[in-house]
Amino acid sequence: MDIHHLLRMANQIGTFFEAMPARDQALQEVAQHLRKFWEPRMRRELLAHLDAGGAGLLPIVAEALCAHRALVEPPATAGSH
Structure with a gap:
């Protein structure tokens, strides 16, 4: 995926939740949205991009991924070590 x-x-999601008054809740909502609606491959690619510096990510998205990485990160697939 591109x-x-x-x-x-991801930035559209971040923009939507950035309007929430409670920053902690907004960060959690971004992460939960990604977990619920993005397939594991998409989440892996986004996290890999974050790990490579995260260029182009809105601060709220980068912060949500860092704060709630365990929620966003797909489980390891069988055969991957």
Whole structure:
């Protein structure tokens, strides 16, 4: 999947939840949305991009991924070590 497309979608999610008055809750909502609606491959690619510096991610998205990585990170697949 094109990382620019993933960044655009992730940033749209971040923009939506950034309006919430409670920052901690907004960060959790971003992470929960990604977990619920993004397939594992998409989440893995987004996290890999974050680990490579996260260029293009809105601060709220990067912060949500860092704060709630365990929630967003897909479980290890069988055969991956």
